[in-house]
Amino acid sequence: MEPSPPEPEDSRYWVRSVARAVDVLELLAARPPGEGMSVTEIGQALGLSKSAAFATLYTLTRRGLVADDGAGMSRRYRLGMALARLGSQALAQTSLRDVARPHLVALARATAATARLATLVQDQAVVIDQVGGNERVRLDLRMGSHELPHSTGLGKAILSWLPPDQVRELVGRVGLMRRTSRTITDVDTLVAHLAESRAQGYAIDDEEDAEGVFCIGSPLLGHDGACVGAISITGLKLDQPAWHYQELGRTVRDAARRISRDLGFDPDAPAVTTVGGPEVVDGAATPG
Template sequence: MTVTEETDGSRYLVRSVSRAAEVLEALAAATPGHGLSVTDVARACGLSKSAAFATLHTLCQHGLAADDGEGMNRRYRLGMALARLGVRAQEQLSLRDIARPVLAALTRQTGLSSRLAVPEGEHAVVIDQVSNGERIQIELRMGTRELPHCTGLGKALLAEMSAPQVRELIDRVGLPRRTDHTIVDLDSLLAHLDDVRQAGYALDDEEDAEGVFCIGSALRDHTGACSGAISVTGLKLGLPSWRYQELGRQVRQAAEEISARLGYAGPQLTS
């Protein structure tokens, strides 16, 4: 077994395992219904044909890859053993366990309390939170059902829906006014959600409670579906507008990190 030390902080890298992972990624990128030849895999992974063939043969022996055809016409694809492993991986995932260390880091970074919520019916339900430890605390409770139109968590989840889906939801729950800043017009809310999608985070600027702001960003799982949202909450106390943007980027980046740990491999915003 060949082992080499990495320079990115990981102690050891097993080259053969790394090569197998790269080959699986190449097979996963193939057009559905069209397998890859040994030459295709070798080119995609920067391997010799003999190394590519040996790796593919080993993966086939474990059901992680499969082949069809003979000779020059042989093509390789992902094996069905991966489907079984994928199901087991999902069964072992806990959103709370995955998100908790990222939330803790976000609270340390921002100095604000952070929360995790999942969609339940028309609301966002808080399932975990990390306190900032300050003496003066905003009342945040587990199991709280956040309104969809005036909270950071709720708007982050709403922004993951299409306009017709948002209209249908609002038809059921309405747009109750919580403060003078609450958006109570559906067209204004739809336009606001377009801004949320563009930015990658939602700002509740005293829309749910006077003097309190909340910034939320949605989470996505391995299928790309929305699986929840995270947020930070704090007192306004003359907070400058540029600070909201900075916090928004930090919350969005934390959400992207959690999404990546859930298996999401989609595009990320960089601005």
Template sequence: MTSTTRQRGRPKAFHDKTEQNTVQALDRALAVMEVVAQKPGLRLSELAEETGQATATLYRALTTLQTRGMVECDEMQQVWHIGAGAFQIGSAFLRRTNVVERSRAGMTRLMRETGETANLGVEMQDEVLFLTQVETHEAIRAFFPPGTRAPMHVSGIGKALLAWLPPAHVQSIILKRGLSAFTAHSLTDEAALRADLDQARARGFAIDDQERAEGMRCIAAPIFNVHGEPVAGISISGPAFRLSLTRSMDFGGMVREAADQVTAAIGGRCP
């Protein structure tokens, strides 16, 4: 008698993502959570419009999520917000890797030395997901709360990762996500973007020159794993009147050094 060993935690149909192997009610509830997280303070009717779900169905999902602490309702204003339960579960993601812990000291040092906000992000589903930041004490500053997402082609961290990803991977992201314009400075032409990525790779860091938001610049460098693959990025970001292109070039080496130190701390290697 022979038997096959199945991968732990995975059923036989693990790779089958067809509708018959998904729980539709759960999928709808998670879609609601995503909208509440991205657009806090919406009323039930507004959430129904955003999600395309019937009000009664949506209310049942929200009530269920509320009992688990995933969402909260402001009873006075009758609007919905993400709950502490979602934060607790999200924090478990951060504990999967020691990149956040290993990056903190370098980010704090960068903030003190440059006077600008330091950020840490990773690629998640072909976007940049910001994990944490160390804010500057300046009144005017960049702010990316944990969980914020951004398109890769208009983000300093996103471009730092793209510059060291395999060309096929970069092409896949461009095809799936496109190159939308957010400002007059956004690189919406693939050839222009690839030329910019070549420059980033040559100097060791990427620059978001007001490409996502007018008046804001960002300098970023990648963090590598043991295989020399870019797995995260560190950046500093601030207003363009303070973070000039000249200063950006000067600070680039500091950002690169901070990223390399994290790479070494997690046992990675720079390619």
């Protein structure tokens, strides 16, 4: 499954004001503790007019991402405490990565395929860790890539833990882009497919995101039973019998179960069918 390349700065999706705000944050982050910067200094460092620099700083300050001290010409800017909250969320994701990492290593060795870890961010599965197997042919798989939820093993594994109405809402936002001739592009078919995936504990991308490539994913559950992400293996689709992919699916599912238990998941507790949303209890929780 080939990730989409980064958008160039001249892309129609590139938002200049957002890039400018990130540049300001990066600039302030590079300052020694306690040393802020003036509007003029920031403008000069980034090649911005004083008015453009001030507008960016004003917006970031209102959102708590930047703080200011002093008044008038002596006003200095530094990073705001709202970044600490975002940093805590980033640390929480890093914690998931730390817990999953040894299992990913073992999974890659056991299957001779690339093992990956992802969380759901803005309706897409974002890869936050991966371990290469000893494949003879290496696939171009990159950290931070965004996986479509309906056509990839990681995405479908996460969706399989959502109730059908939430799946339909998510699909309504992101659509069902056809990636190959095998991509599921009908929402009813997708919902039925996800029900089967949940029952067996793993989801299969059978050349649905890229020709000649398969991906098998399984959801990860946290201590409260909510889905916190998914793991998968990815490899080339060869002339293998169906039972081989089912065997790989069970291997991925078992690894996901071990990670979920390390995250504090209790398989005997009521299930919470959500991914960071309202809790929906539907009986005994079984990630596969």
